Amino acid sequence: MRTDLPEPGMAAAGGPVARDASSVGSAPAKGCDAVSPADSPEDEAELESKHFTSTRNACKLCTPLGACLAFRGVEGCIPFLHGSQGCSTYIRRYLISHFREPIDIASSNFHEESAIFGGSKNFMQGALNITRQYQPQLIGAATTCLAETIGEDMGQLLHDLKEKHGDGAAPIVHVSTASYRGTHIDGFHSAIRELVNQLAVPGGPSNCVGLFPGMVSAADLRHLKEILADFGLPLTLLPDYSETMDGATWSDYEKLQCGGTPVAAIRTLGSARAAIEFGRVLAASETAGTILQARFGTPRRLLGLPIGIRESDRFFKALAEIAGGGVPEKYQRERGRLVDSLIDGHKYAFEKRAIVFGEEDLVIGLTALLCEVGVTPVLCASGGRSGKFEGSLREAAPELPAATLVKEGFDFAEIAEAAPELKPDFLVGSSKGYSIARRLKVPLIRVGFPIHDRMGGQGVLHLGYRGALELYDRIVNALLEVKQETSPVGYSYL
Amino acid sequence: MIELLPGRARQVVQTDGGRPAEMACDKASVAGSVSQRACVFCGSRVVLYPIADALHIVHGPIGCAAYTWDIRGALSSGPQLHRNSFSTDLQELDVIFGGEKKKLEAALLELIAHHSPKAAFVYSTCIVGLIGDDVSAVCRRVSERTGIPVMGVHSEGFKGTKKDGYRAACDALYKLVGTGDTSGISPFSINILGEFNLAGETWVLRDYYKRLGIEVVACITGDSRIEDIRRAHGAKLNLVQCSGSMTSLAKMMERDYGIPFKRVSYFGIEDMSAALYDAAKHFTGAPEILRRAQELVREEVARIYPELLRYKEKLKGKKAAIYVGGLFKAFSLMRALRLIGMETAVVGSQTGDKEDYKQLQEMADPGTIIVDDSNPLELAKFCLEKDVDLFIGGVKERPIAYKLGIGFCDHNHERKEPLAGYVGMLNFAREVYASVASPVWQFAPRRANRTAAPLEPVGLRPAAV
Numbered sequence: 032m033r034t035d036l037p038e039p040g041m042a043a044a045g046g047p048v049a050r051d052a053s054s055v056g057s058a059p060a061k062g063c064d065a066v067s068p069a070d071s072p073e074d075e076a077e078l079e080s081k082h083f084t085s086t087r088n089a090c091k092l093c094t095p096l097g098a099c100l101a102f103r104g105v106e107g108c109i110p111f112l113h114g115s116q117g118c119s120t121y122i123r124r125y126l127i128s129h130f131r132e133p134i135d136i137a138s139s140n141f142h143e144e145s146a147i148f149g150g151s152k153n154f155m156q157g158a159l160n161i162t163r164q165y166q167p168q169l170i171g172a173a174t175t176c177l178a179e180t181i182g183e184d185m186g187q188l189l190h191d192l193k194e195k196h197g198d199g200a201a202p203i204v205h206v207s208t209a210s211y212r213g214t215h216i217d218g219f220h221s222a223i224r225e226l227v228n229q230l231a232v233p234g235g236p237s238n239c240v241g242l243f244p245g246m247v248s249a250a251d252l253r254h255l256k257e258i259l260a261d262f263g264l265p266l267t268l269l270p271d272y273s274e275t276m277d278g279a280t281w282s283d284y285e286k287l288q289c290g291g292t293p294v295a296a297i298r299t300l301g302s303a304r305a306a307i308e309f310g311r312v313l314a315a316s317e318t319a320g321t322i323l324q325a326r327f328g329t330p331r332r333l334l335g336l337p338i339g340i341r342e343s344d345r346f347f348k349a350l351a352e353i354a355g356g357g358v359p360e361k362y363q364r365e366r367g368r369l370v371d372s373l374i375d376g377h378k379y380a381f382e383k384r385a386i387v388f389g390e391e392d393l394v395i396g397l398t399a400l401l402c403e404v405g406v407t408p409v410l411c412a413s414g415g416r417s418g419k420f421e422g423s424l425r426e427a428a429p430e431l432p433a434a435t436l437v438k439e440g441f442d443f444a445e446i447a448e449a450a451p452e453l454k455p456d457f458l459v460g461s462s463k464g465y466s467i468a469r470r471l472k473v474p475l476i477r478v479g480f481p482i483h484d485r486m487g488g489q490g491v492l493h494l495g496y497r498g499a500l501e502l503y504d505r506i507v508n509a510l511l512e513v514k515q516e517t518s519p520v521g522y523s524y525l
Numbered sequence: 526m527i528e529l530l531p532g533r534a535r536q537v538v539q540t541d542g543g544r545p546a547e548m549a550c551d552k553a554s555v556a557g558s559v560s561q562r563a564c565v566f567c568g569s570r571v572v573l574y575p576i577a578d579a580l581h582i583v584h585g586p587i588g589c590a591a592y593t594w595d596i597r598g599a600l601s602s603g604p605q606l607h608r609n610s611f612s613t614d615l616q617e618l619d620v621i622f623g624g625e626k627k628k629l630e631a632a633l634l635e636l637i638a639h640h641s642p643k644a645a646f647v648y649s650t651c652i653v654g655l656i657g658d659d660v661s662a663v664c665r666r667v668s669e670r671t672g673i674p675v676m677g678v679h680s681e682g683f684k685g686t687k688k689d690g691y692r693a694a695c696d697a698l699y700k701l702v703g704t705g706d707t708s709g710i711s712p713f714s715i716n717i718l719g720e721f722n723l724a725g726e727t728w729v730l731r732d733y734y735k736r737l738g739i740e741v742v743a744c745i746t747g748d749s750r751i752e753d754i755r756r757a758h759g760a761k762l763n764l765v766q767c768s769g770s771m772t773s774l775a776k777m778m779e780r781d782y783g784i785p786f787k788r789v790s791y792f793g794i795e796d797m798s799a800a801l802y803d804a805a806k807h808f809t810g811a812p813e814i815l816r817r818a819q820e821l822v823r824e825e826v827a828r829i830y831p832e833l834l835r836y837k838e839k840l841k842g843k844k845a846a847i848y849v850g851g852l853f854k855a856f857s858l859m860r861a862l863r864l865i866g867m868e869t870a871v872v873g874s875q876t877g878d879k880e881d882y883k884q885l886q887e888m889a890d891p892g893t894i895i896v897d898d899s900n901p902l903e904l905a906k907f908c909l910e911k912d913v914d915l916f917i918g919g920v921k922e923r924p925i926a927y928k929l930g931i932g933f934c935d936h937n938h939e940r941k942e943p944l945a946g947y948v949g950m951l952n953f954a955r956e957v958y959a960s961v962a963s964p965v966w967q968f969a970p971r972r973a974n975r976t977a978a979p980l981e982p983v984g985l986r987p988a989a990v
Contacts, residue, residue, distance in 0.1 A: 081639065085632035086587060086614035093588030115651055115682035116554055117564025121592035124920050133924040135559045135901055141683040142553055146655065153556040160530050160557030164902060176586045177651040177683060180620060210586035211615050211652075281928050282970035284905035444609070463594075 036384075036409060036434045087444030090388055090463070091414025093210035095173045096122045097219030097246060099136050102171030102204075104252075104270020105226065106291035109167045110136045111203075113154055113183065114175025129481040130249070130276045130489045135287070137161045141177055150178055155192050158200035165286050168294050171222065172205040179209035202294075204229045214415050216390045219246045220310070220318060223269055226297055227319040233327055234302040239265045240353060241303040241329070243319045245310050245336065245392060246480065249277035250492040258347075258495060261361060262354045267296045267303065269319065277489045301327045305353045307346075310392045311335045311423035312415070335427050337494050338396030338502075339403050340369065342427060346495070365496040372500055373404055376507040381405040383510060386453065386467075388446055388460040389479045391415040391439065393493075395424045397459055397478065400499055402428040406506070409453040412441040443467065457509055462488075474509035478502065529903065530555050536897040538886070545886035550877055550897040553686065559900045561848065561921050562875045564682035566650055567593075568690020571938060572770050573646050573678065573697065575721050575746045576754075577601035580642040582611040584629050584660060585650025589682075590614075597938045598723040601748050606640055615652070625658040633667045633675065643751035644674040646697060654681040674751070676700050687850075688876050691770035698745065698754060699777050705752060707759025711740040713808045716760045716784075718775055719767030720791070722747030723938060726945035730791060733946065737817045739804060745771065758782045762807050764789045764800065769851035769876055790853060791945035792953070793861030794829075798822045825947035833865060836954045841866035843914040843961055848896075848904060848922055849936060852877030852885055858917055858936065859888065865954050870911035873899050901925050909971075914961050930969025932960030 099110040099122055112119045119138040126134050139157040141150050154172075161170060174183060185205045192200055206225040208218040223243055244255055252273035259266040274290025300306075300319075306329045308320040314333060323329035337346035343366075347358045383406050387397050391413040398408050408431060413420055420439040425431055436449065447467045458468045459476045462484045468475035482488030492498040511525055529537060535549035554560035566583075570593050573581065583590035594610030601607065613619075613628040633645060645667070649660055660677040668675040676697040680690050715734065720727055727747035734741050742760040743753035763775045763786035775786035787807070789800035805818040845867050847855050852874045859869045872889065873896030874881075885895060894907045905925055908916060916926035919937030926933040934956050936944060944953045966972050 081635070083632070083635050083639075084613070084628055085582065085636060086590070086612045087636075088594060088610050089587050089591045089612065089614065091587060092591050093586060095588070111557070115564045116560055116562055116686075117567050117682045118588065119559070120561070120563040120567070120921065121588065123559075125592050127924055128920055131924060131927075133901060133928055137557050137559050138554070140554050140556045140558075140560070141651075143684050146651075146683050156555075157557030160555060164528070164530060164558070175651070176588075176620075177655070180652045180655045209617070209620075210588045211617050211620050214587075280930055280969045280971075284902070284909065284925075284929060286902060466595075 036407060036432050083444070086442050088442055088447075088463075089414055090412060090442050090446070091214035091216075092125070093176075094208035094213050094215060094218030094221070095175055095210060096125065097215035097217065098171065098173040098206050098208045098222035099134070100126060100246065100272065100276075101219045101222035101226075101270045102173070103134055103275050104272035104291055105169060105171065105297070106289075106293045107168030107287055108171050108291065108294070109161055109165050109169075109287055111139070111157060111161060111170050111172045112136060112175055113139045113150060113172055113178040113185075114141055115177055116140045118175045125481065126276075128483045131486075132276050132278065132288070132489070134276065135165070146177065146181060149181065150183060151188050151191065154183075154188055155196065155200075158192060158203065159196060162199065162201045167201045167287060170201050170203045171226075172203050173208045173218070173222065174205070175208070176210045179207065179211075214390075216246055216392070216415060220313065220316070223319045224317065224322060226269065227300055228322050230294065230297045231301040231323065231327070232298050234299055237265070237299060237302040237304065239267050239296075239299065239303050241267050241269065241300045241306040241319070241323065243269055243306070243308045244494075245308075246390065247309075247336070247494060248480075248491050249273045249489040251494045251498065254492060254495055254497060258350070258362070261359045262350045262356075264350065264354050267300055268292060269297060269300075300329075303327075303329050305329065306331045307349060308333050309336045311395055311427060312391045312417040312419040314419060314423070335399070335423075336392050336396035337498075338393075339400030339499050340366070340496070341403060342396055342399050343495050343499060362496060365500075369496045369500045369503070372503060376503065377405055379507050379510050379514070380503075382407050383456040384409045384454060386410045386412070386446065386450060386455045386458045386460075386464075388412045388441070388443075388458070388464060391417055391420045391423075393479050395420075395427050396493070397502075398424055398431060399427040400502060401459070402430040404503060404506075407432065408435055409455055410436045410438070410446065410449055412436075412438045412446050414440065414442060416440040456513075457506065459506070474513060476502070476506055476509060530558055533558070533898075536899075537903070538895050540886050540889050540891050540893045540895065542891035545883045548877075548879060548882040548895070548897055550879060550882060551688075552898065554898055559902070560875075560898055561900060561904075562898060563687055565685050565687065565690035565693065566648060566680040566682045568687035568692075568770070569648060569678045569680035569694040569697075570690070571597075571721075572691055572694035573746060574607060575599035575601070576644075576646075576749050576751065577604045577607045578643045578750050579607065580611065580633075580636055580640060580645040581607060581609075581648070582613065582629075582632060582636065582645065583648045583650060584613045584624070584653050584658070585615055585648075586652070587612055587614045589648070589650045597721070598941050599721045599747065599938070600725050601722075602728070603750075606642060611636060620652060620656055623656055623658055624653075625660065625663050629658065629660070630663045630667060633663070634670065637667070637671045637673065642673065644676065644701065646676050646678050648678045648680045650680070651682040654684065674701060674704070686876065688769065692773050695771065695774040695777070698774055701751060701754045702774075702778065703755070703758045703782070705755025705757075705759075707756050710742055710756070710759040712761060713738060713811055713814060714740040714742050714760045715762045715764055715804055716742050716757045717744040717747070718763055718765045718786075719771035720744055720747045720945075721767075721938065724941050724943040726791070726943045726949065729943055729946040729948055733801060733821060734804070736821050737801065737805060737814050738811070739808070739814065745774070758784065760784060762787065762804065764804060766791060767851060768853050788853065790857040792854065792857035792949065794826055794864060794947065794950050795860050796857045797946055797950070798826075829947050829951040832951060833954050836958045837864070837866040840958060840961060843867045844870040844911060845915040845917060846871035846904070846908050846911065846913045846931075848873050848899060848916070848918040850875050850919075852881035854936070855885065856888065861950060861953060862957075864950075865957065867915070867957070869893060870913050871896070871904075871907045873897060873904075905929060915957060930966050930971040932957070932963065932966070934960060
């Protein structure tokens with residue numbers, strides 16, 4: 032295992048030259064430098080010693096966002112935020128700009144009086160109105176920091192609602208998502224946990240596998256369904272917003288887009304034959320999987336997000352074990368093609384320096400992939416703070432140099448400050464890293480969430496051998512583009 | 526079947542050519558509806574966002590700051606500090622023990638030392654009001670220590686509607702007005718209020734006024750600097766564009782400095798020209814300004830008119846739905862649409878007031894559906910009923926339109942094309958045409974089985990514009 036970072040530009044063809052060029056890939060033309068979102072630090076050295084109490088350009092979002100997305104992955108479920116109107120509107124806007132799909136999120140619309148006397152009246156009225164307008168099968172209620180701070184007793188509230196209005200409101204699953212506790216990814220996992228916690232019931236043995244993939248793309252969800260089907264394993268995928276958040280154009284307005292995990296399927300998770308969860312940093316948390324394990328004795332497997340060869344191998348192996356057979360030939364071939372491609376492009380990727388950022392588990396998966404293709408991640412950063420980030424990361428990516436900066440609780444201003452010194456050849460993460468890539472004049476490989484400045488964010492495939500191949504092609508092609516664009520010769524044959 | 530929620534019946538009317546019905550507006554959104562509105566914080570943040578040399582820090586948990594990071598098309602010709610998102614990112618312990626001293630004060634001092642802004646705005650979010658942080662005291666202390674104005678913005682999300690947020694922003698701005706030196710300001714001078722320099726629109730307008738011989742002291746807040754705002758009271762006239770957000774500031778300036786104000790709109794040929802004439806006529810001592818205005822209008826209209834006519838020919842009879850923040854903009858959009866041959870079949874706003882709704886009903890064609898504080902289900906229902914070809918709104922309305930196979934034009938704060946002024950009218954027409962005339966709609970299920978002849982191309986688009 033190497034422990035040092037390679038010298039920047041040493042092995043990288045066209046290294047420093049490439050970085051100095053003004054017309055690299057999608058980087059801006061000259062004269063645009065006035066538009067650099069973070070004020071360019073003049074003295075990098077001085078900055079490093081500075082401490083900032085504030086979060087500057089956060090590399091995370093608030094917990095209710097994750098919960099809303101998770102709830103939209105349940106069939107006929109409408110997210111319902113207990114708090115101010117703005118929370119639901121901002122979150123809708125943020126999700127819409129990525130998925131380019133409608134997402135209706137209702138709000139209990141707190142007023143001053145609700146903040147003083149409690150929001151029960153608004154919550155009940157809201158639940159009844161949602162039921163009347165949307166006829167949902169389920170309401171996914173999530174509390175905002177406002178409701179949490181005034182100490183809303185959601186259990187009591189739901190009890191009173193039932194008592195007063197009987198079946199006037201659709202069934203409600205509620206989750207506590209105070210935005211001062213955790214990030215959007217915690218809100219996502221909590222919502223999934225509460226769906227299982229509040230809905231799953233014991234039943235006769237079933238063949239079904241419960242798969243809790245975490246916050247992955249619509250394309251990832253479709254791929255997972257395909258894989259499980261090819262293994263012959265009946266699947267309850269929770270959540271499944273592959274159709275609800277990435278569907279076709281309509282002939283009439285669909286109040287709640289079709290698709291999603293059926294509520295009945297969540298109920299029968301109590302009799303699932305196995306539960307698979309993606310997310311190495313979830314190791315010590317209470318999750319959907321641990322609840323199934325504790326309450327119904329369901330065998331639980333916690334895996335990393337299957338990004339790259341080895342994490343995917345672990346996933347396919349687990350499936351083979353559960354199904355009691357081998358890996359279908361289709362995927363053996365996909366793996367073979369992936370390895371073949373890695374070899375074809377290995378020289379272009381070798382010892383290229385990358386900055387990776389995003390949710391902790393996504394960064395872990397991406398880093399594992401980068402390490403196995405020879406890229407050197409120089410900074411792995413996340414806005415999350417699980418306390419398990421670095422340990423899990425080094426476990427999944429054993430080649431990661433000891434000198435690589437691994438930062439949890441990091442923000443984009445900190446990434447921007449660290450970046451020039453680290454001399455990355457490219458960045459991997461959400462579109463929010465664009466300003467940094469632009470300033471450094473290096474490519475940004477857009478993955479994860481959000482992708483607000485390109486089409487097709489919901490369709491990016493990250494998982495499995497196929498996802499690894501797509502990511503690898505994009506990375507190598509971006510590097511080739513830099514090489515080509517900055518070459519004085521301009522070869523048309525590489 | 527989509528039905529109106531009880532309690533919303535009087536927020537929807539259909540014009541019948543008779544006397545305008547009174548709209549119930551200015552109401553809080555019904556609980557459980559998916560309102561397109563935001564909150565008090567959003568109102569304040571929108572108005573103050575473009576001030577480029579100020580520090581904007583959001584005091585609260587991370588969401589409010591994260592969702593407003595670099596989201597607007599408000600450009601600056603200099604500093605870019607406003608495009609950052611600073612937050613105290615309150616954590617559980619801060620909520621229990623308070624976040625004012627440890628978090629807010631420290632954050633402000635560090636950021637001010639690092640970025641040297643000319644002023645700072647501190648936005649209070651929902652829970653700040655609840656945990657009892659004394660934001661005003663922190664602002665006072667930090668201002669004393671750093672020597673720059675530090676303004677608390679009382680924008681707790683639940684304390685009213687977006688309009689209250691506008692008001693809070695105006696209150697914060699008004700602390701600056703009157704603190705600068707007004708010497709050297711021309712007798713023919715104005716402030717533009719409620720213009721946010723989206724995609725550089727302020728620059729277009731400043732150029733017009735310059736050609737008229739009128740000095741723009743401050744544009745509040747498009748491409749504005751703290752120093753401009755401090756001396757805004759030296760201007761002789763306030764022109765208020767986004768009246769929903771800025772009328773309260775104009776009124777305070779009228780009360781305390783005797784500066785009259787006029788409501789203007791810079792969208793569409795008619796309203797843009799009226800805005801120039803209104804200002805010119807105000808300066809009765811300088812008839813040459815009016816003469817220059819006439820020349821400018823003639824020249825600019827002549828430049829764009831031939832191209833507009835080509836679009837008009839192709840867009841004739843097409844129907845639009847408009848859903849915007851404030852109604853005054855809707856008036857301009859209706860006129861602009863008429864100019865290119867289109868009808869408005871559905872029109873509404875998040876925060877229009879009674880008077881505006883009355884005027885709207887008088888101006889709208891019979892049969893037009895008018896909505897206040899609408900939601901996706903209603904908007905979709907009305908768009909389908911009226912079979913519109915175009916929706917004008919913001920990002921939240923875009924997928925509603927697209928899913929139903931309807932063209933869309935973004936006329937909100939996130940737009941990247943200037944739509945104000947004469948050049949803006951041309952851009953607007955181009956964008957409307959580009960969306961309505963696109964061949965993609967023929968594949969949308971709602972239109973797939975129709976026999977109506979598709980639009981023909983206007984010819985080759987000019988290669989360079």
